Each structure stands twice: as structure tokens, then as C-alpha cells.
Amino acid sequence: MNRKIIIFDTTLRDGEQAPGCSMNLQEKLEVAKRLELLGVDVMEAGFPVSSPGDLEAVKAIAGIIKNSAVAGLCRCVEKDIDAAREALSSAASPRVHVFLATSPIHMEYKLKMTPDQVLAQAAASVKYARKFCSDVEFSAEDAFRSDPDFVCKVFGAAIAAGAKTVNFPDTVGYAMPGEFGGRIKYIKEHTPGMEKAKLSVHCHNDLGLAVANSLAAIEAGADQAECTVNGIGERAGNASLEEIVMTLRVRKDYLKADTGIDTTQIYTASRLVSQVTGVKVQPNKAVVGDNAFAHEAGIHQHGVLVNRATYEIMTPESIGIPKNRMVLGKHSGKHALEDRLKDMGFSVDAKTLGIIFSQFKDLADKKKAVSDRDIEALVMGAAAAVPETWKLDDWAVNTGSALGASGTIRLKHKDGATQKEVSMGDGPVDSIFKAINNIVGKEPELELYEIGAITGGSSSQGETMVKICWDGRHYNGRGVSTDIVESSIKAYISAINAMEWELAAQKPEQEG
Numbered sequence: 001m002n003r004k005i006i007i008f009d010t011t012l013r014d015g016e017q018a019p020g021c022s023m024n025l026q027e028k029l030e031v032a033k034r035l036e037l038l039g040v041d042v043m044e045a046g047f048p049v050s051s052p053g054d055l056e057a058v059k060a061i062a063g064i065i066k067n068s069a070v071a072g073l074c075r076c077v078e079k080d081i082d083a084a085r086e087a088l089s090s091a092a093s094p095r096v097h098v099f100l101a102t103s104p105i106h107m108e109y110k111l112k113m114t115p116d117q118v119l120a121q122a123a124a125s126v127k128y129a130r131k132f133c134s135d136v137e138f139s140a141e142d143a144f145r146s147d148p149d150f151v152c153k154v155f156g157a158a159i160a161a162g163a164k165t166v167n168f169p170d171t172v173g174y175a176m177p178g179e180f181g182g183r184i185k186y187i188k189e190h191t192p193g194m195e196k197a198k199l200s201v202h203c204h205n206d207l208g209l210a211v212a213n214s215l216a217a218i219e220a221g222a223d224q225a226e227c228t229v230n231g232i233g234e235r236a237g238n239a240s241l242e243e244i245v246m247t248l249r250v251r252k253d254y255l256k257a258d259t260g261i262d263t264t265q266i267y268t269a270s271r272l273v274s275q276v277t278g279v280k281v282q283p284n285k286a287v288v289g290d291n292a293f294a295h296e297a298g299i300h301q302h303g304v305l306v307n308r309a310t311y312e313i314m315t316p317e318s319i320g321i322p323k324n325r326m327v328l329g330k331h332s333g334k335h336a337l338e339d340r341l342k343d344m345g346f347s348v349d350a351k352t353l354g355i356i357f358s359q360f361k362d363l364a365d366k367k368k369a370v371s372d373r374d375i376e377a378l379v380m381g382a383a384a385a386v387p388e389t390w391k392l393d394d395w396a397v398n399t400g401s402a403l404g405a406s407g408t409i410r411l412k413h414k415d416g417a418t419q420k421e422v423s424m425g426d427g428p429v430d431s432i433f434k435a436i437n438n439i440v441g442k443e444p445e446l447e448l449y450e451i452g453a454i455t456g457g458s459s460s461q462g463e464t465m466v467k468i469c470w471d472g473r474h475y476n477g478r479g480v481s482t483d484i485v486e487s488s489i490k491a492y493i494s495a496i497n498a499m500e501w502e503l504a505a506q507k508p509e510q511e512g
Contacts, residue, residue, distance in 0.1 A: 003257040005248060006224035007241065008200060009035055010044040011273060012061070013073055014238055015228040017047070020279060020448075020467065022474045024498050025057050026386050027276040032061045034272050035068065035229075037347070038265040040241075042069040042095060044226075049074065049083035053502075058084075062091035069135065071095035076125035085132050096129040098122075099139035099167075102146040102154055115150060123157040130162035139167035139202065144175045148186055156192035165198045165224060166191070170213055173206025173236065181216035188221050200224035203239045205231060210239035215247060218257055229273040230281055230288065242266045242287040242319070250314055264320040268345045268376075275380040278448060278465045278476040287319060320345050322372035330364035337375070344372060346379050355382050363461070366482045373454050374461055377480045381494075389414050389500040390440065390493055397428035397485060407431030409489070411439050429488045436489075440496055444468040444475075451484055464491035468499065475499045 012031060016023050023031065028045075035043045045061040046054040062070045070091045074080035076098050088094035100111075100122050107113050113121070122138060129136045138158035140151050155166040168187055170180060184201065188194055201217040201224070203210040214225045231240030245261045252258050270288040274281050283291045293316045322344045328336060334357045341348060341356075348356065359378050364370050393412045399405035405428045410420040421438045425431030429449075437443045448467035453460040462484035466477045475498040479490025 002252055003223075005218055005222075005257050005259050006041045006198065006200070007039075007245065007259050007261055008042040008044065008071075008202075008224050008226040009038075009040040009228065009241060010202075010226055010238065011035065011228040011232065011241075012057075013044040013046050014234060015230075015232040015273075016277075018233050018235075018237070020474065021232050021277040022476075023276050024386060024475070024502060025053070025060060027476075028057050029060060029064065031229075031269075031273060031276060032065055034265070034269045036065050037262070037345070038269050039260050039262045040068050041224075041260065042071055044071040044073060044097060046087075047073045048087040049077075049080040055083055055087050058087035059090070062088050062094065066092045069093040069095045071097045071137070074098045074125075074129070076100040076121050078125075078128055081125065081129050084129075088133070093135070094133050095135040095137060096133045097137045097139065097167075098125045098129055099141050100125070100154075101141035102151055103142035104147070105145065106142050119154055119157055122154050123161040126158045126161035126163045134164075136163050137165040137167060137200070138163040139169055139200075141169060142171040143168045144170040144180065144183065145172070148183060149190070152187060152191040155187065155194070155197075159191070159193040159197045163197055165200050166194075167200040167202055167224075167226065168217075168222075169202035169226075170204060170210075171202075173204035173210060175203070175209070175213050177209060177212045177216040180213040181220040184217040184220040184222050198223040200226060202226035204234065205236040205238060208236070210237070211243045211247070214239045214244055215255070218248070219255055229269050230279070230285070232273065232277065232279060240286070242270060246287050246314060246319065249318075263318055265345055267320040267322075271376060272380060275465075275478055276476065278450075278467050278478070280450070280465075287314075293321065322376065328360075328364070328370045328375070329368060330361065332360075332364070332370075340372070340375060341379065344376065344379075348379065348382070352382050363482070371455050377454050377461060377463060381478060381480060386494075386498050386501045387414070389497050389504075390436075392486075392489060392493055393418055395432060395486070395489055397432060399428045399431075405431045407433075407435050409435040409439070411436070411493070428485050432485070432489055433492055436492060436496065440500075442470060442499075444470040444496075444499065447474070449488075451488065454480065462487040464488045466491045466495050468492075468495045470499050473499070473502065475502070 045058040048055040048058050058072050072084035072087050074084045084096050143151050199222050201222045203213040227239040227241040229241050231237040248258050283289050356378050391412045393410040396408045405425050408422045412418045419439045421435040423431050423435035425434050447469050451464045454463050461480045464479045464487040468475050475495045477491040477495025479487040481487040
């Protein structure tokens with residue numbers, strides 16, 4: 001019988017803290033709901049003590065997730081654990097995840113603590129966390145570069161204090177698969193009380209070996225793998241959830257292990273994380289990249305047409321890639337759209353369905369047929385939307401090679417007032433963005449502007465991603481339209497609304 005590997009997803013914590021991957025509260029909630037549908041055993045929702053916003057996000061996620069454990073990360077410090085207790089108070093299955101470095105370089109230069117002090121603090125912190133939470137995980141930061149016997153000693157103390165999981169991270173992505181697997185075997189055999197706890201691994205991808213190291217650890221007996229959707233995370237990222245899960249599924253004959261993940265939800269989870277972070281998946285990315293199931297070479301195409309198994313070890317359907325059945329159009333009703341959404345793995349409430357249907361009808365008037373990728377784009381936009389402080393009312397641009405460009409924009413404020421502005425710029429998009437800034441009264445830095453086609457053909461929707469920065473905070477925006485200027489406008493307004501929403505939420509705190 002195959003072992004079940006626990007999937008601990010840290011997209012919302014380790015993934016979200018990576019440069020350029022920040023999410024607002026609404027986006028985090030949507031990702032959390034998607035992770036629950038995916039079937040992750042544990043989702044690490046954030047680092048509660050790091051900021052009031054992170055604490056509130058963990059609290060909000062803990063309040064809605066019922067089928068996955070929700071974890072909060074803490075240093076081995078009582079105030080961190082107290083913050084996690086507050087954030088996880090409403091969780092159906094809370095987990096407190098405490099960590100402390102064990103490598104000589106970290107103990108000497110970062111912690112300025114002796115090994116005996118680290119040992120005592122690790123045990124004391126686990127014991128303190130157990131006062132209000134039965135599920136406590138202890139991580140030995142930079143474990144791979146630590147003395148193995150010292151890690152065994154610390155793990156033994158943590159387990160004796162009540163830790164149900166001990167985590168062995170390759171924090172800097174330094175290990176090779178063979179030696180990492182060997183280290184996991186050593187830890188399992190030499191840690192006092194190891195039979196009373198689960199052994200976890202958390203691998204970083206600095207040398208591109210995070211997934212390989214995680215799989216080597218599982219082969220050596222690790223019980224839990226910590227990973228992120230699309231492999232996002234600090235520096236070069238974390239072990240990729242979809243790669244670990246699908247390797248275990250495809251090669252369970254070899255690894256004798258599997259997960260409880262619903263693999264048909266992988267594709268939509270990947271797309272959602274990409275959309276809300278603004279970080280695109282590389283085309284040749286394993287499992288979820290656009291080219292993962294593409295075949296261009298003639299001999300490959302012939303083989304696949306005869307029998308897909310000639311060149312595909314898994315099917316697109318197994319990870320939930322929707323089939324492009326171009327049958328929905330302007331005469332399709334709400335029920336047909338709702339059925340298609342269910343087929344694609346989306347579950348939306350009545351209000352969101354109404355928004356998507358309205359946008360679908362507008363799009364269907366412009367296109368003869370609406371593809372699954374078009375529908376997916378509409379869902380992603382609606383799912384991660386924040387309250388609209390500003391709404392697009394009308395726009396126009398005038399541009400040419402000699403005269404430059406002028407943009408006219410009219411926005412409607414949530415209080416009902418409309419404002420119109422005209423601005424000159426280096427091009428149509430630049431002029432419109434400047435006009436929007438004049439109306440909003442702020443000039444955020446534009447850090448990222450990307451545009452692409454959702455499907456092929458001249459009638460394809462343009463999909464624009466923008467990232468802006470204001471007062472040290474980063475905000476993502478996304479827009480889709482058959483007009484690329486309009487998609488750019490929608491994306492920029494989306495980012496502006498995310499900024500305005502967060503600033504409005506902070507006002508009571510600042511005034512108090």
C-alpha cells in the first residue's frame with residue numbers, strides 16, 4: 001500500500017513574501033479557497049506577527065477554511081506565538097509553526113546564541129505553543145548546513161515538548177539529492193522519539209534542485225513536503241507543488257507514495273496564483289507551462305495522434321486543463337455558462353456569476369465564439385477583484401508619429417461623482433495612465449507592464465498585467481478586453497483600486 005505524503009502549501013506565506021508576489025486580502029482569500037479545493041493538507045496562511053495586515057489575512061483565512069489545516073509561522077518568541085494564537089482563533093484545524101536556526105553560521109551571526117540556548121528555546125517555544133494548540137510544527141532553519149547530531153537533539157527536544165511535526169529545511173538550496181536523502185534517513189534513525197512525529201522537508205530552489213531534493217527525502221522516508229504553487233518563493237523559489245504531486249502520481253510505482261491532492265484542480269490553481277501575483281509561468285515549466293503538452297516536431301505529432309502515450313506520461317485532463325470547446329456565444333444563457341464553469345473546476349456564488357455573465361455577454365457581442373481561456377480570464381478577474389473606488393466610464397486616445405499622444409479618461413468614483421482628465425504622453429497608454437494619476441491625485445511608480453493575447457486570432461482578448469508601487473507597497477492589476485488600450489486601462493485602474501482599498505483600511509489604525 002502506498003504511503004500518503006502530507007502536502008504543506010506555503011504559497012500564501014513563503015511564496016507571497018517573494019519580491020513582486022504580494023497579494024491583497026481578497027486575493028489571498030481566493031487563493032486560500034482554491035488551495036482548499038486542491039486538497040492541500042495544510043496551508044501556511046502567513047506570518048501573523050510581521051504586520052497587522054498579515055495577522056488580519058491569517059485570521060480571515062482561518063475563518064473560512066474548513067477542510068485544510070491553517071498554519072501561522074512564528075519565530076520561537078512568545079509574542080510571535082501570541083499573534084498566531086489570535087490569528088488562528090477561529091480555525092477549524094489550527095497549526096502553529098515555530099522555527100529557529102540550528103546551523104553554526106546562523107547561531108553565531110544571526111541569533112548570537114549558543115547551541116545549548118537554541119536547544120532550550122526550541123523546547124520552551126514548542127511547550128508554550130502547545131498550551132493553546134495541539135498541532136505544533138517545529139522547523140530547524142538552515143537544517144542541512146547544521147550538524148546532523150545537533151539537529152537530531154533539537155528535534156528530539158521539540159518532540160518531547162509536544163511537536164507533532166519536525167521540519168528539516170534546505171533553506172539556501174545547497175543540498176544535492178543523494179546527500180539530502182541520506183540526511184533524512186539519518187535524522188529518522190537517530191532522532192529520539194521520531195516515531196511520535198512526522199518528518200517534513202522544505203526545499204529551496206537556488207540550484208534548481210528543490211523538487212529533486214524533496215522527492216529524494218520522500219523516498220528516504222519523509223512524511224510531509226512543503227511547497228508552493230508554481231514554485232514561487234524567496235530568491236529562486238520553493239519546491240513546486242504541481243511537480244511534486246504529479247511525480248508522485250505518475251511514478252507511484254517507483255516511489256510507493258501518493259497524495260490526497262485533486263490533480264484536476266492544479267491548472268486552475270496555477271493560473272490563479274499567476275494572475276494575482278502578476279508572475280507568469282514560463283512556457284516550458286513542467287506540468288503547468290503552456291508548452292507542457294504542446295508537440296511541434298513532426299515525429300512527435302504523428303506519435304501523439306496515433307497514441308498520446310507515445311509522448312505524454314500524463315494527460316492535460318489529469319491536471320484540469322480545460323478543453324477549448326468553442327461553442328458558447330452571444331445566444332448562450334446563464335445556465336450554460338454556469339455549467340461550463342463547473343466543468344472547468346470553478347465554483348462561484350450567485351453575485352459573482354452575475355458579474356461574469358454580464359462580462360461574458362459583452363465579450364460575446366465582440367467575438368463569434370468565446371473559448372474556455374476567455375471564460376477563465378473573466379473568472380480570474382472577478383475572483384480577485386477588490387471594491388471599486390474608481391470605475392472606468394469612458395476613454396479616448398489620439399496618437400500619431402509626429403504629434404505624440406493625448407489621452408482622455410472619465411472615471412466614476414464610488415460616491416457617484418465623475419471626473420474627466422486629458423493628458424499628453426509618449427504614447428496612448430502613457431497618456432491615459434498620466435490622466436488617471438491626475439484624477440486619483442497620486443503618481444505611483446509603474447514597475448511592470450505586460451500585455452499578451454489570451455487566445456489566437458485578431459479578435460482575441462488582450463490581457464494586461466501591471467504592477468505599481470506606492471509608499472513602499474506593491475499592488476497588482478489585471479485587465480482584459482478585445483482592445484489592448486482598454487485592457488491596459490482596466491489593469492491600471494484595478495491596481496489603483498487595490499491601492500486605494502488598502503489605504504482606506506489603514507486609515508482608522510493611523511488615526512487611532
